[in-house]
Amino acid sequence: ASNTTAILDGDAGQDPVFDFAYSTVEGLAARPRRLECRFLYDRAGSELFERITEQPEYYLTRTETALLAAHAEAIRAITGAVTLSELGSGSSLKTRILLQAWLERGDRVRYVPIDVSRSALSGACRLIESTFSSVLVIAVNSEYRCAFPLFRELSPLLVLFLGSSLGNFSPGHASVFLGALAASLSADDFLLLGLDLAKDPEVIERAYNDAAGITADFTRNIFARMNRELGSRLNVDSIQHVARYLPDQQEVEIKAQFTASQVITVSQLGQRFPIRAGEAIEVERCRKYSLEAVLPYLESFGLHCEATFTDDRKWYALVLLRR
Ligand code: AVJ
Numbered sequence: 001a002s003n004t005t006a007i008l009d010g011d012a013g014q015d016p017v018f019d020f021a022y023s024t025v026e027g028l029a030a031r032p033r034r035l036e037c038r039f040l041y042d043r044a045g046s047e048l049f050e051r052i053t054e055q056p057e058y059y060l061t062r063t064e065t066a067l068l069a070a071h072a073e074a075i076r077a078i079t080g081a082v083t084l085s086e087l088g089s090g091s092s093l094k095t096r097i098l099l100q101a102w103l104e105r106g107d108r109v110r111y112v113p114i115d116v117s118r119s120a121l122s123g124a125c126r127l128i129e130s131t132f133s134s135v136l137v138i139a140v141n142s143e144y145r146c147a148f149p150l151f152r153e154l155s156p157l158l159v160l161f162l163g164s165s166l167g168n169f170s171p172g173h174a175s176v177f178l179g180a181l182a183a184s185l186s187a188d189d190f191l192l193l194g195l196d197l198a199k200d201p202e203v204i205e206r207a208y209n210d211a212a213g214i215t216a217d218f219t220r221n222i223f224a225r226m227n228r229e230l231g232s233r234l235n236v237d238s239i240q241h242v243a244r245y246l247p248d249q250q251e252v253e254i255k256a257q258f259t260a261s262q263v264i265t266v267s268q269l270g271q272r273f274p275i276r277a278g279e280a281i282e283v284e285r286c287r288k289y290s291l292e293a294v295l296p297y298l299e300s301f302g303l304h305c306e307a308t309f310t311d312d313r314k315w316y317a318l319v320l321l322r323r
Contacts, residue, residue, distance in 0.1 A: 005125050005137045007118070017229050021268040024230065027281075028264060028273045034282040035222055037168050042225050043119055048218040055210040059203070060164055061092070063316040064194045068094050071309045072101035075158075075320055078306055079190045081106045083157040087144045087165075089115035091124035094162055096131055107134060112154060114140040114147040144177070148184035155186040162194035164316075167251070167287040174287075182301040185323035191303060193319045197310070198288040201245045208243035208252050208286070216241035219256050219283055223264075231267035235260070242280065251287040255280040291317060 020039055027035045041049065053061035075098070084102065086095060090113050102109040111128065115121045118141045125139050140147045151157060159181065169177055181191065198204075208215055219241040226232035240257040257280045264273040275281070295305050303321035310317045 005129065005139060007121065007125075007139045007141055009141050018268060020225070021230050021266050024226065024264075025266050025269050025271050028266075028271075032282055033273075033275075033279070037284040038116065039225065040218065040222050040283065041117060041120075042221075044224070045218060045221045046117065046120055048214060048221055051214045052210065052218060055212055055214055057206040057210045058215075059207060059315060060196050061094075063311050064162060064164075064318070065092075065094050065097070067309050067311060067316065067318050068097045071318065072097050073104075074307070074309075075192065075318075076101045076105055078320060079158045080156070081109075082190065083110040083112060083154045084160065085112040085114065085147075085151065085154060085157055086160040086162070087114055087147075088161070088163065089113045089117065089120040089124040089139070090160070090162075091120060091127055095124070095160070096128065098160070099128065099132060099135055103132065103134065108136060109134070110136045110138070110154075112138045112140060112147075112150070112157075114142065114144055116141070116143050145180060148180055151184045151189070152186060155189050157185075158190040158192060159185070160192050162192070164194055164196035164286070164288075166193060167196060167289070168284065169287075170285070171287075178298070178301045178303070182303055182323060187323060189323045190306070191321045191323070193298070193321065195289045195294060195317050195319060196286070197315055197317055198247075198250045198290050199313075199315055201247050203315070204252060204288065205243065205245045208245075208254060209241075213241075215243065219243075219254060222283055223256065226264065226266075230265070232265050234264060235262060238262070245288075249287075250289070251285050253282065254284040254286070255282050289317070291319075295319070 023036045052058050113124055121139045121141050125137050220236050220239050223234050223236045223239055227234055238260045240259055242257050243254045245252050258275045261277045306322045307320045308317055
């Protein structure tokens with residue numbers, strides 16, 4: 001069997017640098033100043049994130065991967081031989097664990113990764129094609145929402161949204177996302193969510209402050225990207241990574257603290273933002289979940305919980321939902 005990889009451009013014609021410039025200006029003009037976390041993931045940022053997942057303190061990826069390895073067969077038994085579509089390009093071991101479980105039960109599987117980063121997408125396709133000989137890959141280079149209309153054509157399917165990436169959305173954005181996703185699924189389609197669970201604040205805070213300082217480099221990278229793409233000419237070394245877990249909000253707040261005053265220039269839009277010493281810019285929020293609260297919330301979108309899989313420390317959960 002041969003592999004067919006088509007890469008469909010969901011939002012061709014957009015200028016990614018202008019998109020970054022415009023979003024940066026919007027966020028810096030807001031109060032409190034903030035940046036959109038999706039811009040953390042340029043090539044350098046994606047490589048730094050891969051290194052974060054290898055840090056001992058960052059338990060999320062290895063815990064989720066172990067859950068997938070332990071339960072991929074059970075998940076496949078519930079869903080049947082459906083198409084797999086992943087929000088995020090799934091270049092990781094996690095995707096290959098699921099594809100393997102599908103191939104053990106059937107001769108072919110169709111895999112539709114969706115990612116706004118073309119380089120991550122083509123990297124994932126190459127890796128999957130080199131690992132498997134009977135996976136039909138259709139890669140979609142677009143924002144997640146642009147691909148939602150495809151799901152009707154791909155049904156019956158299982159959509160994967162792993163890595164606790166749902167936690168990056170604000171509560172409002174998460175509800176819009178889940179509502180639109182649920183609306184684009186057909187009856188008896190499935191969604192597999194990976195969710196990081198609320199736990200000892202120390203454990204969570206350490207996961208975002210690794211001793212090797214990779215997460216600090218990850219935070220600083222978005223400013224290095226401004227230098228690369230927006231002509232900002234920032235002294236990135238004087239920017240400090242500050243990550244705090246707020247237990248009552250069950251979320252990690254990640255900020256970039258400016259230890260010296262400097263000006264952020266966005267040359268494409270002719271804008272300058274003087275940042276005072278001590279001022280902080282929010283770069284990411286990572287929300288954590290409790291199963292007893294999130295399951296009824298997910299059901300409110302017409303998604304019925306078929307199974308939950310947690311590790312023995314109850315640090316992390318996979319939730320399998322049926323539409
Ligand atoms: C990829 C968004 C799931 O929230 O844990 C890791 C990103 N940021 N360390 C997370 C992240 C800092 C990660 N997600």
